[in-house]
Amino acid sequence: MPRPFTPKAITANALLEGDVIYLDDQGQWVRDLRQARAFTEAEVADAALAEAAKDGMVVGAYLTDIKLGENGPEPTHFREEFRRTGPSNYFHGKQEAEAHV
Amino acid sequence: MYKYNDFDEAFVRERVAQFSAQVARRIDGSLTEEEFRPLRLMNGLYLQLHAYMLRVAIPYGTLNSGQMDQLAHIAETYDRGYGHFTTRQNIQYNWPKLPDVPAILTDLADVEMHAIQTSGNTIRNVTADHFAGAAADEVADPRPVAELVRQWSTDHPEFQFLPRKFKIAVSGAKADRAVIKAHDIGLYLREQDGEIGAQIIVGGGLGRTPMVGKVLKDFVSLADLLPYLEATVSVWNLLGRRDNKYKARIKITVHEHGIEDIRARVEARFAQVKPLFGGIDMAMLEEIKAAFAPPAFVEAATEAYDRAYATDAVFRAWADTNLSAHRAPGYAIATVSIKTPGQTPGDASADQMRVLAQLARDYGHDELRISHEQNVILPHVHKSDLPAIHAALKEAGLAAANIGLVSDIIACPGMDYCALATARSIPVAQGIATRFDELKLEHEIGPLKIKISGCINACGHHHVGHIGILGLDRAGVENYQITLGGDGTEDMVIGERTGPGFAYDEIIPAIERILATYLELREAPEETFLEAYRRLGMAPFKDALYPPKEEKANAA
Numbered sequence: 001m002p003r004p005f006t007p008k009a010i011t012a013n014a015l016l017e018g019d020v021i022y023l024d025d026q027g028q029w030v031r032d033l034r035q036a037r038a039f040t041e042a043e044v045a046d047a048a049l050a051e052a053a054k055d056g057m058v059v060g061a062y063l064t065d066i067k068l069g070e071n072g073p074e075p076t077h078f079r080e081e082f083r084r085t086g087p088s089n090y091f092h093g094k095q096e097a098e099a100h101v
Numbered sequence: 102m103y104k105y106n107d108f109d110e111a112f113v114r115e116r117v118a119q120f121s122a123q124v125a126r127r128i129d130g131s132l133t134e135e136e137f138r139p140l141r142l143m144n145g146l147y148l149q150l151h152a153y154m155l156r157v158a159i160p161y162g163t164l165n166s167g168q169m170d171q172l173a174h175i176a177e178t179y180d181r182g183y184g185h186f187t188t189r190q191n192i193q194y195n196w197p198k199l200p201d202v203p204a205i206l207t208d209l210a211d212v213e214m215h216a217i218q219t220s221g222n223t224i225r226n227v228t229a230d231h232f233a234g235a236a237a238d239e240v241a242d243p244r245p246v247a248e249l250v251r252q253w254s255t256d257h258p259e260f261q262f263l264p265r266k267f268k269i270a271v272s273g274a275k276a277d278r279a280v281i282k283a284h285d286i287g288l289y290l291r292e293q294d295g296e297i298g299a300q301i302i303v304g305g306g307l308g309r310t311p312m313v314g315k316v317l318k319d320f321v322s323l324a325d326l327l328p329y330l331e332a333t334v335s336v337w338n339l340l341g342r343r344d345n346k347y348k349a350r351i352k353i354t355v356h357e358h359g360i361e362d363i364r365a366r367v368e369a370r371f372a373q374v375k376p377l378f379g380g381i382d383m384a385m386l387e388e389i390k391a392a393f394a395p396p397a398f399v400e401a402a403t404e405a406y407d408r409a410y411a412t413d414a415v416f417r418a419w420a421d422t423n424l425s426a427h428r429a430p431g432y433a434i435a436t437v438s439i440k441t442p443g444q445t446p447g448d449a450s451a452d453q454m455r456v457l458a459q460l461a462r463d464y465g466h467d468e469l470r471i472s473h474e475q476n477v478i479l480p481h482v483h484k485s486d487l488p489a490i491h492a493a494l495k496e497a498g499l500a501a502a503n504i505g506l507v508s509d510i511i512a513c514p515g516m517d518y519c520a521l522a523t524a525r526s527i528p529v530a531q532g533i534a535t536r537f538d539e540l541k542l543e544h545e546i547g548p549l550k551i552k553i554s555g556c557i558n559a560c561g562h563h564h565v566g567h568i569g570i571l572g573l574d575r576a577g578v579e580n581y582q583i584t585l586g587g588d589g590t591e592d593m594v595i596g597e598r599t600g601p602g603f604a605y606d607e608i609i610p611a612i613e614r615i616l617a618t619y620l621e622l623r624e625a626p627e628e629t630f631l632e633a634y635r636r637l638g639m640a641p642f643k644d645a646l647y648p649p650k651e652e653k654a655n656a657a
Contacts (some may be wrong), residue, residue: 011146015128015134016125016128016198016199016200017152017198017199018148018151018152018197018198018199019149019150019151019152020150020152020385020498035614056130056133059134059148059388060134060148062488074578077577077579078516078574078577078579079150079516079574082150082516082517082525083150083151086151086524087151087517087518087527088517088527088528089445089517089527089528090181091450092151092181093151093152093153
């Protein structure tokens with residue numbers, strides 16, 4: 001029996017900057033997981049991923065598990081937590097960008 | 102040091118031009134990622150967790166002050182103001198942007214550096230003993246041989262699409278400081294009947310299937326060395342398994358076919374390739390050797406050193422741990438710790454790089470080395486200059502007196518940067534170093550090598566750490582396995598697993614329990630951790646790590 005579909009977001013790295021990006025509701029790439037589109041149906045997610053993967057300005061698009069929090073999608077695995085935050089030894093990456101907003 | 106000739110210069114410049122055009126074609130959409138990926142990997146450019154990563158080769162760990170200054174310039178101009186020295190004598194930049202990479206490669210070429218073959222299924226950056234040309238226990242300087250191998254292996258037409266990556270290391274000393282037996286091919290330079298040659302070790306490696314290298318041939322003269330290496334890589338290139346990347350490394354080929362079978366095939370292939378070399382390799386080696394002539398050592402009094410050693414306890418502690426015996430009278434090898442407790446192992450800021458470059462210029466015959474243990478070495482310093490060097494290092498935050506001690510930890514970038522990692526390593530290293538610094542137990546514990554990898558690929562050499570730590574993902578949580586008794590020297594031993602792993606917040610207390618057990622059970626302060634482990638075996642450490650069953654039952 002196939003496993004039940006759990007909510008997903010589409011994520012990738014930007015071609016030029018190399019940083020982590022997410023696909024939003026408008027089909028745009030955004031830098032904040034909380035703004036990502038949450039997919040709840042497998043067929044829709046797969047079709048959107050196939051389309052997103054055609055974008056030449058992104059690298060390595062894939063579906064990642066999320067849970068739906070108060071402020072939008074949140075990661076379920078620690079790897080995705082690091083991807084959306086940045087390294088733990090320096091205040092670099094997304095955590096730093098966020099502090100500058 | 103070796104200087105690029107016209108051929109080297111033209112080759113590296115051409116490569117920069119080629120890759121610059123490839124980057125432009127990727128950005129304008131002419132190349133897909135699938136097409137671009139192998140091209141960028143051939144030039145050391147990875148796409149990691151948060152950004153691109155550029156891996157720059159520091160051939161056999163040797164660089165001069167101008168090169169170090171340029172590495173600082175690149176760190177400041179295109180990156181976040183620092184670089185990470187790796188366990189393969191490379192430097193990695195963690196935050197370059199794709200459009201900037203051609204400019205970085207141009208800046209590198211300006212100082213005779215590059216990122217060629219630092220990735221991909223090719224012969225990688227050749228590594229060597231970081232005390233090369235300076236160590237008191239040296240039979241022959243490994244750098245001329247390493248440079249010869251670098252020239253032979255760079256863009257070698259037969260070896261651009263190997264079954265898997267291939268790593269070669271060279272040592273010319275009695276003590277193995279280059280983890281020779283954990284390489285696809287390791288060379289121990291030896292003297293036999295007045296002639297220098299190499300003992301060839303093959304099929305070592307860490308990673309998923311750790312293996313100690315085996316002797317392929319006890320002595321190969323320098324005249325036969327390149328043909329013999331070519332024969333060995335050639336045999337593996339045909340035999341090596343391309344159906345399964347986990348079985349593709351030469352260690353598996355040697356294991357599956359047996360060393361005798363491989364040796365017979367290499368000898369047969371050697372007979373074919375030897376006539377093709379025609380002596381040009383030896384003529385090149387002679388030229389290369391001249392470039393590595395020792396610097397003009399001076400004879401001078403060492404009073405300044407003796408005075409500082411007698412009167413300054415901080416200097417004395419640093420001298421006791423960070424200096425090694427030099428071949429020239431009055432000289433020392435100074436290892437600069439890039440492991441100040443709490444800092445990221447192997448990370449140096451641009452300012453620190455410039456201080457190191459300046460020290461090399463002022464006091465070190467313009468030479469620097471990067472060790473596989475992620476430290477920087479001033480290989481030739483006169484003892485009378487050491488107090489001034491130490492003072493400058495103190496000011497730059499580089500004077501940690503911890504070489505070979507608990508806080509001198511090897512750690513791979515782990516999941517803080519690496520796309521392959523299954524757990525973090527850097528914060529574990531920071532935590533252990535900080536903890537033992539607080540406990541002030543470091544010098545009491547004495548010589549100890551802790552090595553941490555954030556995945557099974559073992560860039561952090563955990564299998565050969567006296568204490569090895571391997572970070573894994575267990576059901577979506579970071580989990581750390583411990584191995585004990587590993588040894589990365591000429592008597593290489595793969596460490597033994599203690600048992601079940603520990604959670605992220607349990608791993609530092611676990612290391613503390615191991616070392617408390619050692620302090621309690623050692624026969625004398627002179628008995629090192631590794632010696633005590635060999636005498637006592639795993640049992641007492643296991644008891645300390647895992648409470649006996651009845652206690653567990655009572656606790657429950």
